[in-house]
Every structure is written in C-alpha cells, then in structure tokens.
Amino acid sequence: MKEIISQFFDYSGFVRCQPFGSGHINDTFRLDVRSEEGSRPWLLQRLNHQVFRQPDVVMENIRLVGEYLSAQPAYPLLVLSPVPTLDGRLLHRDDAGNYWRVFPFFENTISFDRVETPEQAFEAARAFGCFSRALNGMDASRLRPTIPGFHDGLRRLAYFREVLERALPERLSEAGEEVAGILAESSIFEEVDQLRLPLRAIHHDTKINNVLFDATTRKAVCVIDLDTVMPGIILSDFGDMMRTFTNAAGEDEQDLSKVFMQEDVYQALSEGFLSEMADLLTPAEREQLPRGGLWLTLMQAVRFLADYLEGDVYYKTAYAGHNLVRTRNQLALFRSMKKGIKHRDI
Ligand code: ADP
Ligand code: GN1
Ligand code: MG
DSSP states (O other): OHHHHHHHSOGGGEEEEEEOOOOSSSEEEEEEEEETTEEEEEEEEEEOTTTSSOHHHHHHHHHHHHHHHHTOTTOOSBOOOOBOOTTSOSOEEOTTSOEEEEEEOOTTEEOOSSOOSHHHHHHHHHHHHHHHHHHTTSOGGGSOOSSTTTTOHHHHHHHHHHHHHHOOHHHHHHTHHHHHHHHHHTHHHHHHHHHOOOOEEEOSOOOGGGEEEETTTOOEEEEOOGGGOEEEOHHHHHHHHHHHHSBSSOTTOOOGGGOOBOHHHHHHHHHHHHHHHGGGSOHHHHHHHHHHHHHHHHHHHHHHHHHHHHTSOSSOOSSTTHHHHHHHHHHHHHHHHHHHHHTOOO
C-alpha cells in the first residue's frame, strides 16, 4: 500500500488504512493521513478494471459531472470530486496493474444498506432527484458509456441466451425454474426499448447506500458512486430505487416470504423523487416511471442468473449458490411489484 498512498500523499503522515463499506464492485478503504492541519480521513478506492474496462473514461465522466454540478449554485448537495495524485493524475496504476483513486471522505456521514423507514426512502430519492435535476441541462453525449450496454435490457437478454448455450450443466439444471421465469417475462425489455425515452445523464446505481446521510440530522448530504454515470433513460434511476428501496428484505435474503415490495416505501420514494423532478419529466417519462421498477428488477435477475451460470465471474459472492439466491430474490420482488403496481398509480 505504501507505494500507492505515496502517489497521493506525503507518506510520512500515514496513520492507518482500513477496509470500508460494502459495495459489490470496487474495494474501498478509509485512509487517515496526518498533515500540518492534523489527521484527516480520505477514501481510497481500487477501481475494478475487470468491470470498468476503460478506467480513464470513468474518471473523465466523474470529472465532467463534478464540474457541471459544482457550477450550479442551486445544487444543494456536496459534490464528490476526485483528489489527484501529487503529480496531477486522477488514477494511479500500480505495478500489479490495479487502478487507484482518492476522494475526500465525508465525515459524520452514514450510509444504509437497507431502507429502514419511508422517511429515509423519501430523503434518498429526493437526493437522486436533486442530482437528476442538476444534470437536466447537461448534454448527455458528453459522457461516454463506462460499461457498454449497461442497462440495455435487450442486450442483456441476448447475452443471457448465449450463456444458456454454454452454461455449467449442473448449475443450469439447478436453475431451470428461474430461467423459465425470466424468459416468460422478457417482453418487457422490448417494450421499454420501444418507448425511445430521451437520453439523460443518468446515475445508473441508485441504491440507498450510494447516498451519504448526515449522521446527526439524517438528511442526505451527497450522492456517491459515480462510476456508472453515463447516458441512459430515467427509468434506470427510478427503477433501481424501486428495486433496492422497496424490497422488504435485502437482495441476499433466501427466505422468499420476506421478499416483497413495501407499498409505503414506494409511495415515499416516488414523492421524494418527484418533489425534484416532476416538472422536468416528459409526459411519457412520467407515465412510465413505475415500469422502471419491473424492468430493472428483471434485468437484475438476468444479470445475477447469467453470472451464476457462468461460474460467478462478475459479482462478489460469499458461497457457491449466492447468485442463484439473488436471482430468486429478484424474481420474487418482480412478482410482488407486478401485483402492487397493477392496483395503483403514483
Ligand atoms: P462500490 O462501487 O463498491 O459500491 P462506493 O463508491 O459506493 O463503492 O463506496 C462504498 C461505500 O463506501 C459507500 O456505500 C459508503 O458507505 C462509503 N463511501 C463512499 N464514498 C464515501 C465518501 N466520500 N465519504 C464517506 N464514505 C464514503
Ligand atoms: C453493483 O457497485 P454496487 O454494489 O453498488 C452493480 C449494479 C447492480 C448491483 C446489484 C457496476 O452495484 O449494477 O445493480 O451491484 N454495479 C455494476 O447489487 O455492475
Ligand atoms: Mg456503491
């Protein structure tokens, strides 16, 4: 670590470096470094370059978005901007080929892996709404895709079908019901594609743990995890909030009786997001928002199951059947959402 930390700081001030957070993709550390002003924390991250094949594109998007947000006096949240190396680079590639970066560590903040109350859902959705609102005027084509076809449901489905052809046989027989369940619902990918909704600068990972809250006031202070900010449709951000906020259990829950869409959380997140975005959405975007939850949840089931059938090459897993458990969980949530949405509008 010494070699890496020395790229960003005078190493003589090193105090400690500890693993931090619970993301599926990157490796995150809290780094404490002493300087003349005293010791202060930083966020050191190893960017997963198997997932993000062009790390420089990721950093350039983050830089552009940071610059755009910082130029807007009305943006009410903190902006996450990278801290350069001592010689001015946003990324450091170490001898092993890993990519490292540093962000300011926002103290007295807290993130939640699960929504605990409707109030939290409102507040996090309002934060993502503020983020979208502030980026509304940005020309999305200035951003480049950091993962090609990231939320392209048709492309995900086509890839899933390819994986079925070469899947690990034991795993394929284990997952027969889930494969059939996904294929039976897959027309939603075509339907959403046909909507041709406008491309915006979209966050694409609107989990509750990608909002930092003030530990004291419990108000949102910053939208983080900007690696997937790229052109996309509003259903991605609204849909991933529905997928991750409303689930009464986490996405790793095996007991499917605990997995369902919580109506009050759905209501709260809709209100929070629309409190910022209602006047900026086109009528088609506004009308289709609830469909985003179904679309994104099924897409996540496709992604988890493809990874299971390929032998767990993408998501970090804790045990052999983990991605199958996650698939079942997402399918159960999808079915619950389908029932819930039928009975109401937002
Ligand atoms: P991943 O892509 O692996 O999800 P994140 O960038 O979301 O990585 O960071 C993982 C966790 O680290 C977050 O959920 C949050 O708890 C914490 N975190 C990230 N950035 C900061 C920051 N600037 N200040 C304080 N905590 C942070
Ligand atoms: C990953 O990085 P993290 O854990 O916030 C994934 C998301 C998935 C999510 C599923 C770059 O998000 O797309 O929805 O896991 N990020 C990437 O939990 O693939
Ligand atoms: Mg994250």
